[in-house]
Amino acid sequence: MILQENATLQQKLAILSDAAKYDVACTSSGVARKAEAGSIGNTEAAGICHTFSGDGRCISLLKILYTNECVFDCKYCVNRCSNDVPRASFTPEEICTLTMEFYRRNYIEGLFLSSGILHSPNETMEQICKALRDLRIIHRFNGYIHCKAIPGADPALIEMAGWYADRMSINLELPTEEGLKRLAPNKTRKTILTPMRQIQNGMAESREYLGMKGGNYGAYHFTQERKQKRLAMRGAKDAFGTHAISRGVTSASGAHTVSRGVKGVPGTNADTGGYKISHSGSGDSVITGTDLMRQGKASSGLQLWNSCDTKRGFVPAGQSTQMIIGASGETDYEIMAVSEALYRRFDLKRVFYSAFINVNKDSTLPALDSQPPLRREHRLYQADFLLRYYGFEANELLSPSRPNFNTYLDPKCDWALGHLELFPVEIESADYDTLLRVPGIGVKSAGRIIRARRTGRVDFDSLKAMGVVLKRAIYFITCHGRMFQDFLKVEEDYITRSLLADNTDVMRGFGERVTYRQLSLFDDFPNGGLV
Numbered sequence: 001m002i003l004q005e006n007a008t009l010q011q012k013l014a015i016l017s018d019a020a021k022y023d024v025a026c027t028s029s030g031v032a033r034k035a036e037a038g039s040i041g042n043t044e045a046a047g048i049c050h051t052f053s054g055d056g057r058c059i060s061l062l063k064i065l066y067t068n069e070c071v072f073d074c075k076y077c078v079n080r081c082s083n084d085v086p087r088a089s090f091t092p093e094e095i096c097t098l099t100m101e102f103y104r105r106n107y108i109e110g111l112f113l114s115s116g117i118l119h120s121p122n123e124t125m126e127q128i129c130k131a132l133r134d135l136r137i138i139h140r141f142n143g144y145i146h147c148k149a150i151p152g153a154d155p156a157l158i159e160m161a162g163w164y165a166d167r168m169s170i171n172l173e174l175p176t177e178e179g180l181k182r183l184a185p186n187k188t189r190k191t192i193l194t195p196m197r198q199i200q201n202g203m204a205e206s207r208e209y210l211g212m213k214g215g216n217y218g219a220y221h222f223t224q225e226r227k228q229k230r231l232a233m234r235g236a237k238d239a240f241g242t243h244a245i246s247r248g249v250t251s252a253s254g255a256h257t258v259s260r261g262v263k264g265v266p267g268t269n270a271d272t273g274g275y276k277i278s279h280s281g282s283g284d285s286v287i288t289g290t291d292l293m294r295q296g297k298a299s300s301g302l303q304l305w306n307s308c309d310t311k312r313g314f315v316p317a318g319q320s321t322q323m324i325i326g327a328s329g330e331t332d333y334e335i336m337a338v339s340e341a342l343y344r345r346f347d348l349k350r351v352f353y354s355a356f357i358n359v360n361k362d363s364t365l366p367a368l369d370s371q372p373p374l375r376r377e378h379r380l381y382q383a384d385f386l387l388r389y390y391g392f393e394a395n396e397l398l399s400p401s402r403p404n405f406n407t408y409l410d411p412k413c414d415w416a417l418g419h420l421e422l423f424p425v426e427i428e429s430a431d432y433d434t435l436l437r438v439p440g441i442g443v444k445s446a447g448r449i450i451r452a453r454r455t456g457r458v459d460f461d462s463l464k465a466m467g468v469v470l471k472r473a474i475y476f477i478t479c480h481g482r483m484f485q486d487f488l489k490v491e492e493d494y495i496t497r498s499l500l501a502d503n504t505d506v507m508r509g510f511g512e513r514v515t516y517r518q519l520s521l522f523d524d525f526p527n528g529g530l531v
Helices: 009-018 092-104 119-138 153-165 177-183 191-212 217-234 289-294 330-344 374-389 410-416 432-436 443-453 461-465 491-501
Strands: 048-052 059-066 110-114 144-148 167-169 249-250 256-260 276-281 319-325 350-355
Touching: 009 092, 009 319, 059 092, 092 119, 110 119, 119 144, 119 153, 144 191, 144 491, 153 167, 153 191, 177 443, 191 319, 191 330, 217 330, 217 432, 249 443, 319 330, 319 374, 330 374, 350 374, 350 432, 374 410, 410 432, 432 443, 443 461
Parallel strands: 059 110, 110 144, 144 167, 167 319, 319 350
Antiparallel strands: 048 059, 249 256, 256 276
């Protein structure tokens, strides 16, 4: 360990901003530019990263660690205690100084604060809480704050941070409990899920007392609410109205069935939030979404209503988490099932996926010459959007017999190719949820189609003007009973060849040797990602 005892504030900033770069809650690095004669202003790259709001705005954040000293020895982490790397720690006053000085110069709009474990989780969380409190109360900072909760910290400290932060997150780190035991022996699933449940319950209580000021639900909540209303109206039919929906939800392993129960009613399990879990006779034991329901018990409610500034609500921007992809051998099926369980049971706003980057020489990690699985990470993000906004479920996209995504086709196209009996869809009569399942039609364009049908005729030209990606959609839709071209076939091999021929540029650059790289928002994916 190389301690920087007399480091200047700028030296600490360089160390602790660099140590935070592997957290994917922010998506790109800042730019350094010195002042020039005849011009005003300069930029400082250290710590300035960008994230994106729900309406698409780019927000600059000061992204730093409170300390990169850590008593834990997670095998995948560059800041683990056994690594000889430069170490530094801020003080709460220094955090406030940096944030306010950057904010006054219009470098940033908010703060992203994470940390290693300095001596103990409680001591670290206490220092973070002091920094957040001073920012809000003494400096009257009203900008955005995203704070990492420290697993194992006292619930009172977690709650205090929640009153001062806009968003909080606790990294799940790895999708399965076995992977966590092997690569992060100092962490347990319980110490991660307990504060996650506490934050969820606190947000619910805050919403109850403060309304919208107290925070809002994640996208998954509204997608599933809309889905349940639709199923009730259709008499328990699926999105295409063709198959009955079973009362149970199959978990990732296929070995558990989760049926809806009611708290306080015999035959249900209160610890799982009203879900009853039954096991199949196969005897398989796979750590999947259902184990998340058994852990993270409810807290007794918010205790600091009169001790903190509660006007802003408790974690009003919601909570998120992060999983490392490719470090411990989980399939995409297991990963998506865990994500679905987190959205369903912990009301998460977002699950982030981080392609594993081998920064340590450890025999338990994948080989040093392997590349970060960026293509796989991209497919997981696309599938995550399908869960949150499109009404898909994990067991629709993947199965135990087909546990990984096709890396050459996006998950929505891949799903449609596996269900060609449901296509083509007639644009003039399909409902909103059916349109969402058509490749090339996104949330906005589906809404535009519904509105346009009320006032006139919808044809292929108008679909293009509405933002529909016709080069994917034409194989799966008809307008007034006719396909885009008469020779188009609703046949898997033909459509697959056509889609792959159109996607020659999509995977450009994925085969290059890289150490760490964020995907470009525009260059690699000219069509704007998944629709």
